[in-house]
Amino acid sequence: MKQEHLEQLENVIEAVKSRQIENVFFIACGGSMASLSLGDYFFTKETDVPSFVYTSNEFIHRDPKSLGQNSLVILRSHSGTTPETVKAASFARQKGALTVAISMETDSPLCQSSEYIIHYNYKDGSDAIDGETGMFYSLIFQLLNVFAPNEKFARVVEKLALLEDLYTKNREKFAEVADTFGKKNKRENIIYTMASGAYIHQAYSFTSCLLMEMLWIHSNAIHSGEYFHGPFEVTDYDVPFLLILGEGPSRPLDERALSFAKKFSEKVEVVDVETLIYEGVDEDLKEYFGPAIIGVVLRLYADALAEHTGHPLSVRRYMWKMDY
Amino acid sequence: MKQEHLEQLENVIEAVKSRQIENVFFIACGGSMASLSLGDYFFTKETDVPSFVYTSNEFIHRDPKSLGQNSLVILRSHSGTTPETVKAASFARQKGALTVAISMETDSPLCQSSEYIIHYNYKDGSDAIDGETGMFYSLIFQLLNVFAPNEKFARVVEKLALLEDLYTKNREKFAEVADTFGKKNKRENIIYTMASGAYIHQAYSFTSCLLMEMLWIHSNAIHSGEYFHGPFEVTDYDVPFLLILGEGPSRPLDERALSFAKKFSEKVEVVDVETLIYEGVDEDLKEYFGPAIIGVVLRLYADALAEHTGHPLSVRRYMWKMDY
Known part of the structure; x- marks a missing residue:
């Protein structure tokens, strides 16, 4: 540093x-x-x-x-x-x-x-x-x-030196699956995101900034626990969901939502945080590193939508273009 | 009581x-x-x-x-x-x-x-x-x-006796405008809600429980302040918004969002909390009573959508019908 x-x-x-x-x-x-x-x-x-x-x-x-x-x-x-x-x-x-x-x-x-x-x-x-x-x-x-x-926190700080390498490796690992997601979803005008725990705000960010702002795709970041208390009723065979299957204590919530969504929608995409590459990260620090890495992986999914829709992520119609 | x-x-x-x-x-x-x-x-x-x-x-x-x-x-x-x-x-x-x-x-x-x-x-x-x-x-x-x-809080408790009457009067006042909303929006498959402050959770509730759960209409409850930091890019002439123009300190946030949304969407519906009937409520208690009354008013908007779409609010496809 x-x-x-x-x-x-x-x-x-x-x-x-x-x-x-x-x-x-x-x-x-x-x-x-x-x-x-x-x-x-x-x-x-x-x-x-x-x-x-x-x-x-x-x-x-x-x-x-x-x-x-x-x-x-x-x-x-x-x-x-x-x-x-x-x-x-x-x-x-x-x-x-x-x-x-x-x-x-x-x-x-x-x-x-x-x-x-x-x-x-x-x-x-x-x-x-x-x-x-x-x-x-x-x-x-x-x-x-x-x-x-807690010595764990000092170890997290120390291991942050791995980030650059983890970014590169995870980008490589997820490039193809992200591209396929972009291809499959290029005609969708609504894509829900879903997550919980340390990942609900990643879903929020993906929904607000990538899907809605940059791609003009309708969306809502649904908390996996809240899904069953209203939102799940919109699930249908043709309703797309991008679900972040988290690492850490709230993973069971995501698993439950995933299992339900997959039963009734044919368009459920999962980004499983457990399958990220954590090379060099101690096992007990994974729950801290997952949220640090997932952002660059999710970005690939947005890049792929941009590529396949021909709508670059840099395009805006209002932001920075007028007073509001 | x-x-x-x-x-x-x-x-x-x-x-x-x-x-x-x-x-x-x-x-x-x-x-x-x-x-x-x-x-x-x-x-x-x-x-x-x-x-x-x-x-x-x-x-x-x-x-x-x-x-x-x-x-x-x-x-x-x-x-x-x-x-x-x-x-x-x-x-x-x-x-x-x-x-x-x-x-x-x-x-x-x-x-x-x-x-x-x-x-x-x-x-x-x-x-x-x-x-x-x-x-x-x-x-x-x-x-x-x-x-x-604070003596104000004791006064709120005292004045809660007015609720029944306020419900009746506000239901009467908003019946027609809600019905018109239902008629105008019956063919929409997505309706965004927007609010801030004491009303953002009313928007959340309307989005999750009324629109998504009971009416199977896609939605997202957008915070009026957050609208400008991503979500507003989905605004278009044919994108419907139901905005709660709040009473209380965060009203300026809603006003700003409303003014923008109306410029670019032809389908902005406003429920203005200041126009509720507050008969008998002291001026300085309005900010506490607005959120207490708005729920029954918003319900009318959902009832109207149900009426005009022929999709009763009681219909579910998953909730209570299976294990999940």
Whole structure:
């Protein structure tokens, strides 16, 4: 990891240690919020520090009463320009909270509005450890190690050096199956996603940013547990589902949803997190690495839809093209 | 309110006061979870007691570390038989948490598995104060008054006596516009819902239970703030949206989403919470009563879709018909 990145992480950890942090807020919009949600997942599971996720505007308007001097607020925006998130940073600072911005642009409004910065590299050819997942995971697992010290978390941080290699190998492994998915689904105008646990936010991200935003395909990210309490009634032989079969404690929920969906739909695609390549990752760390790797695999599925529909992922009709 | 219901509420409040409650968990599935979410909304907004919502199975499998003897766990199931929620009650009790079950059936497994019971009447002709919203609101606002004492909350509880009358009047007011919605949308196979703040879970409920479960119409409950961070790209002249224009702090988010959606879709339906009849409700209590009334209004929109599609809301193809 780059020296500058190491120092940024160290600064945040020192700041957190020097304050009496009583709760953590993860604040962002869209895909950035989905990424941060993983932090919330592991915080609720591994520590007794209350943690919350809000889309930036909801955070400001709801004005949670527990937000204050003892709060750690982690904000994220790829460009660092998302207006709602920039406002949320100022809002949190006014309340006295410790603010940390995650972005690829350190001179962005978000980073300028926040006390601490975690920068990540983006598509500049550098190692994944310095990229968005490498940096975010480093931050989260170092924080977990502060709030609920466990040698496992230190090992996760250490093993993040494997990310680049794991990305490459998993991209290779899933290229063909993803391409077939794109071919089979190129005429679909709706594709549901499904997941639970550490993966529900991956489904959310795939639904909101890849299917709806980039491909204009209707979608909804259904929680595998919630599927049976309403949504499953839309299942039919011709209704497509992309199900993330997770690694970790909530896998049984996904298995149950999969088994049902496959009975009544002929269009169920499964991305099984257990079949990812985890080369070099200790067995007991797999549940932390699955969510770190799955994103690059899911991206292949979106790439394949783009390829087969002739609708590049870069196309927008509204975003960045007008005021809204 | 019936004597037995008053006593149930009193028992819960006494139990809560006698324990050192440090966090609150709202646990249920589907529509019941959506209803409980309102409790979480007001807890995060009005108190500094950390509160969380989980679908029952996710709760058990995630096993939040902060769940313990100082937790209040509120569970809800209409019939009291939802297996995941029954298990969640046992799980929470094993952890030493204070458990409260909300259900229409006091001899149900859920009520038998929980320490305290809040019963509600259902379609038996009794006053709304003893029904699901009357009882749940009584519980929530009495609890808020324990954790963050405020005369406003006592006034909400008092004014819940108005519910029955408000239901009747609002049903009358919205009958025609809902019918027109049903007629206009009877050929749609996808209808998005949109909302924020105290209403996002109403949208979730309408999407999951009414559109997807009961009407087999594809849907997704989009947060008005999140709309601009992906989902809005599916907006087109022929894509229908049902937007709840909320009452309360996050209304500006809904207004922004509405203004955009209307520019590019010819099929935007608005249910404006400010136009509900609030007769007898103090001005400063409207934000608490809006979410209590909107449910019966939204139901009319689903009834109208059922009427015009000839697909009764009672029809299922999987639910209750097979093991899953």
